[in-house]
Amino acid sequence: xxxxxxxxxxxxxxxxxxxxxxxxxxxxxxxxxxxxxxxxxxxxxxxxxxxxxxxxxxxxxxxxxxxxxxxxxxxxxxxxxxxxxxxxxxxxxxxxxxxxxxxxxxxxxxxxxxxxxxxxxxxxxxxxxxxxxxxxxxxxxxxxxxxxxxxxxxxxxxxxxxxxxxxxxxxxxxxxxxxxxxxxxxxxxxxxxxxxxxxxxxxxxxxxxxxxxxxxxxxxxxxxxxxxxxxxxxxxxxxxxxxxxxxxxxxxxxxxxxxxxxxxxxxxxxxxx
Amino acid sequence: xxxxxxxxxxxxxxxxxxxxxxxxxxxxxxxxxxxxxxxxxxxxxxxxxxxxxxxxxxxxxxxxxxxxxxxxxxxxxxxxxxxxxxxxxxxxxxxxxxxxxxxxxxxxxxxxxxxxxxxxxxxxxxxxxxxxxxxxxxxxxxxxxxxxxxxxxxxxxxxxxxxxxxxxxxxxxxxxxxxxxxxxxxxxxxxxxxxxxxxxxxxxxxxxxxxxxxxxxxxxxxxxxxxxxxxxxxxxxxxxxxxxxxxxxxxxxxxxxxxxxxxxxxxxxxxxx
Numbered sequence: 402x403x404x405x406x407x408x409x410x411x412x413x414x415x416x417x418x419x420x421x422x423x424x425x426x427x428x429x430x431x432x433x434x435x436x437x438x439x440x441x442x443x444x445x446x447x448x449x450x451x452x453x454x455x456x457x458x459x460x461x462x463x464x465x466x467x468x469x470x471x472x473x474x475x476x477x478x479x480x481x482x483x484x485x486x487x488x489x490x491x492x493x494x495x496x497x498x499x500x501x502x503x504x505x506x507x508x509x510x511x512x513x514x515x516x517x518x519x520x521x522x523x524x525x526x527x528x529x530x531x532x533x534x535x536x537x538x539x540x541x542x543x544x545x546x547x548x549x550x551x552x553x554x555x556x557x558x559x560x561x562x563x564x565x566x567x568x569x570x571x572x573x574x575x576x577x578x579x580x581x582x583x584x585x586x587x588x589x590x591x592x593x594x595x596x597x598x599x600x601x602x603x604x605x606x607x608x609x610x611x612x613x614x615x616x617x618x619x620x621x622x623x624x625x626x627x628x629x630x631x632x633x634x635x636x637x638x639x640x641x642x643x644x645x646x647x648x649x650x651x652x653x654x655x656x657x658x659x660x661x662x663x664x665x666x667x668x669x670x671x672x673x674x
Numbered sequence: 675x676x677x678x679x680x681x682x683x684x685x686x687x688x689x690x691x692x693x694x695x696x697x698x699x700x701x702x703x704x705x706x707x708x709x710x711x712x713x714x715x716x717x718x719x720x721x722x723x724x725x726x727x728x729x730x731x732x733x734x735x736x737x738x739x740x741x742x743x744x745x746x747x748x749x750x751x752x753x754x755x756x757x758x759x760x761x762x763x764x765x766x767x768x769x770x771x772x773x774x775x776x777x778x779x780x781x782x783x784x785x786x787x788x789x790x791x792x793x794x795x796x797x798x799x800x801x802x803x804x805x806x807x808x809x810x811x812x813x814x815x816x817x818x819x820x821x822x823x824x825x826x827x828x829x830x831x832x833x834x835x836x837x838x839x840x841x842x843x844x845x846x847x848x849x850x851x852x853x854x855x856x857x858x859x860x861x862x863x864x865x866x867x868x869x870x871x872x873x874x875x876x877x878x879x880x881x882x883x884x885x886x887x888x889x890x891x892x893x894x895x896x897x898x899x900x901x902x903x904x905x906x907x908x909x910x911x912x913x914x915x916x917x918x919x920x921x922x923x924x925x926x927x928x929x930x931x932x933x934x935x936x937x938x939x940x941x942x943x944x945x946x947x
Contacts, residue, residue: 413819416766417766420737420769420772421775424730424734424772428730428776432722432723432726435707435722435725438718439715439722475761482764661715662716663716663790664790664791664792665927666854
């Protein structure tokens with residue numbers, strides 16, 4: 402539940418974290434647009450998806466930021482540095498779900514695209530992962546919007562089923578595909594699944610807080626900070642790791658490209674291969 | 675502490691300096707985007723990072739500028755040309771920390787990337803410098819946000835430890851790496867460390883002012899001007915020097931490129947080499 406009042410410190414913390422997410426997503430997207438020629442064409446589709454994901458996230462955080470600014474107003478009567486909920490405005494958590502509905506399937510697409518698997522394997526993975534991702538978000542939404550813990554619990558549980566299925570596919574089917582990846586990126590790709598587990602895991606935890614009766618303004622601020630950090634990890638940091646993988650695979654695929662893109666010392670290493 | 679009132683002159687000074695920073699950062703970024711083909715591909719990753727740093731700084735100065743405009747309103751009762759703190763708005767210094775948290779590690783990455791060292795040396799330097807930079811900013815934040823000089827002092831001191839460590843690495847470990855750089859840029863790169871020392875040194879000085887009881891509106895205005903100048907030096911001017919180094923190294927690496935990129939007179943000099 403959205404708290405009735407926030408202290409100056411709580412207000413500033415949420416404010417600064419929301420702004421941090423905007424800056425992180427926006428400039429990760431800018432970085433990737435400019436850095437696109439630094440990878441081979443066959444990996445640029447994955448990076449294009451990553452740019453779109455970070456762009457969509459930046460857009461929604463602009464909205465969340467504005468919604469937050471409008472929802473809380475400084476209360477002169479309450480003394481300096483106290484913010485109360487504005488009459489007729491409410492903080493819109495729904496933006497997060499609209500964001501996730503678009504970005505979560507794209508995040509999985511990003512991962513599959515960077516693997517550059519045979520089309521048949523790729524299609525089979527996408528047909529399983531993307532609908533599951535969309536279903537996970539759609540089922541979570543009615544729970545988030547409800548003030549009834551029963552409704553929240555039921556939809557939370559339903560939403561967990563596709564989440565577990567996604568993890569199952571990532572940790573079993575994808576493991577097989579890792580064997581076909583160059584040695585230089587196999588470890589990074591394997592760790593990327595744990596970044597997904599870690600950062601996506603924040604959302605069900607935040608979802609559970611009201612059910613566990615962890616409420617009040619401190620819990621709410623912690624939840625906003627948690628969502629913000631999770632979104633930075635799951636989209637911006639994730640995209641940069643995907644870019645790193647794309648670069649390593651590009652060097653591996655094309656020694657000429659590696660020569661041009663690396664320091665003279667490292668280029669000598671590639672030339673000797 | 676943020677002063678209760680500002681004169682017209684003080685208000686305009688802060689206003690104009692904040693705008694100067696926006697223009698400097700934004701158009702350094704624009705310049706670098708357009709100038710990217712004027713350097714060899716192997717140095718473009720460093721310039722891409724520089725563009726992102728200047729872009730992030732421009733974004734945050736837009737926010738700081740807006741926050742400043744909302745925090746002070748012209749006070750009719752106080753007579754013409756007097757600005758008082760607006761009820762329910764406060765100037766948000768936190769944006770500076772959010773900015774530094776993202777840009778300071780990237781500034782070090784920029785410097786390491788332009789050196790184009792062997793990957794092993796590079797990774798070792800980054801693993802030491804980047805976490806230290808993030809730690810320095812994170813430890814400074816609670817001190818900046820506190821009105822208690824004791825808390826400010828303790829966190830200021832803690833934050834100084836990673837700062838000194840960064841300087842130590844830059845002035846010892848990096849010195850060794852300078853030997854591998856072409857003669858044409860060795861002096862510039864060596865001087866760049868002094869630009870870091872000089873421009874980064876402004877921040878701890880501004881941090882100390884309240885502890886030294888240097889308060890009041892003049893001191894606050896001086897601090898805002900100091901931060902602004904330091905940010906221009908540490909990001910925009912720094913980026914342009916990095917670009918100059920990238921260009922010199924590009925000529926050095928590829929005489930053909932030097933021929934195309936220089937005046938006919940200078941090209942003749944390169945041709946004789």
